[in-house]
Amino acid sequence: MNSQIALEKDDTPGTSSISSVYGNRGRTIMLLVFLTLLNILNFADRFLMQGFAVDMIHDLQLSNLEFTLLTGFVFTTFYTMMGLFMGALADRIHRPRLIAIGIFSWSALTAATGFANNFMQLSLLRMFTGVGEATLTPAALGLLGDRFKPHHRAFAAGFYYLGAPIGIGMAFIIAGTLGAAIGWRNCFFTLGAIGVVLTGFLLFLREPREEQQAKQAASKRPITAIYKEILQTLRASRALCLLILGGVLVIFAQGTFVLDQLWLVQERHMNQKSAQQLAGIMFISGGVLGSLLGGYLADLLQARRIGGRLWFLALIYLLGVPVGYIYRLLDTTGMAFYICMFIGSMMITIGYGPIFACLQDLVPAQLRSTMTAFMILCMTLFGTSLGNLTVGGLADVFRAASDSAPITKAVMVGMTPWLLAIPCFVLAARMMENKAELHD
Structure with a gap:
């Protein structure tokens, strides 16, 4: 493996330390909280369209397939492809400034979504919104990887990914409350304006990496070498490859939930406003x-055994995923429906921290943002996008065949890969254990 990207051990798991972070604890916690707030905005902007699924499909005369294309491939193709280069840039330049540019761009385009009148206009806006949003997570997780020690990175990544449930929940609550008062277009205007204002605060955010160090890394590793670096890193670790594959399978299954608002209204016969608010509360809690x-x-678990985070993922999904199938067969009259919905909301986010912490541990320190971006590319392009497209296409096929519950059947088929992720995590954990034994 190229010496420039050889794995650097910045800490040894299990070593005791006075602080769980590098540098000033207060500044590190403030950084974590601020980046989490930005991620909340990121997910709220991204999922506001799903919150308004019923309204936008009706007003703009969209099919289920067109809507899932907008939330899937149209958005994620640009998001993931540009994210790879944004991750490489984040390993080379001032990361807070890169994030600032991205937030300003996606927020302005979110506001512009309020002017869209058809599928083509929405497609163009979603494409370029994806470019802006691609800057945040690779740079943010790279910053957190520099500030938190290895045995606390899953907590840091999990806290950062509070942005997913809170942001998604906010999107549905906004749709069910503010949307009813001012309409879906004005909600896009408002959320976009908030993001533009937040951009200014990033000018005060410090880059923990020394500027001279970043310049030296950039001069030794031109951005055109990105594909070579990724390939070398993947070849060096089969456990990393299995981690990425497992992540893709999990996110594919979660991508099939894109039509859940339609499912609650059309197949569980809930009031639209109640469905929006229920989804928001469940996502947040x-x-x-x-x-x-x-x-x-x-x-x-990582502190007690090698590959502990991977064993945790395998165990929690083995116990939790079956609940997702049961949930789809229940009606809304019993308490079991809401309990299963709550557990399902937990299952959506419970793996983010462990998955991205494992990634941070398995890749060289100077490639954290690049490999984070590559993993996001795989998870969104082959996970979320394909999951969205699969459930949209299957729902239309089942509806054309006069199936009484087309979305239910489509989601249950699309969730199958989630179970296939479990052996990926088990094999990756065993590889890490075997590698540790060889070095003893």
């Missing part, structure tokens, strides 16, 4: 608990 619990428990 269950998702927040899942993120925090996942990060904490995965770090706890």
Whole structure:
């Protein structure tokens, strides 16, 4: 493996330390909280369209397939392809400034979404919104990887990914409350304006990496070498390859939930406003608990055995995924429906912290943002996008065949890969254990 990207051990798991972070604890916690707030905005902007699924499909005369294309491939193709280069840039330049440019861009385009009148206009806006949003997570997780020690990275990544449940939940609550008062177009205007204002605060965010160090790394590693670096890193670790494959399978299954608002209204006969608010509350409560619990428990297990975070992922999905199938067969009259919905919301976010912490541990320190971007590319392009497209296409096929519950059947078929992710995590954990034994 090229010596420039050889793995650098910045800490040894299990070593005791006074602080769980490098540098000033207060500044590190403030950085974590601020980046999490930006990620909340990121997910709220991204999922606002799903919150308004019923309204936008009706007003703009979209088919299920067209809507899932907008939330899937149209957005993620540009998001993931540009994200790879944004991740490489983040390993080479001032990361807070890069994030600032991205937030300003995606927020302005979110506001412009309020002017869209047809599928083609929405497609163009979603494409370029994806370019802006691609800057945040690779740079943010790289910053957190520099500030938190290895045995606390799952908690840091899990806390950062509180942005997913809170942001998604906010999107649905905004749709169910503010949307009813001012309409979906004005909601896009408002959320975009908030993002533009937040951009200014990034000018005060410090880059923990020394400027001279970043310049030296950039001069030795031109951005055109990105594909070579990724390939070398993947060849050096089969466990990393299995981690990425497992992540893709998990996110594919979660991508099939894109039509859940339509499912609640059309097949579970809920009031639209009630469905929006219920989804928002469940995403926030269950998702927040899942993120925090996942990060904490995965770090706890990692401290006790090699590959502990991977064993945690395998176990929690083995126990939790079957609940997702049961949930689809229940009606809304019993408490079991809401309990299963809550557990399902936890399952959506519980793996984010462990998955991205494992990635940070398995790749060289100077490639954290690049490999984070590559993993996001794989998870969104082959996971979310294909999951969205699969459920949209299957729902239309089942509806054309006069199936009484086309979305239910489509989602249950699309969730199958989630179970296939479990052996990927088990094999990756065993590889890490075997590698550790060889070095003893």
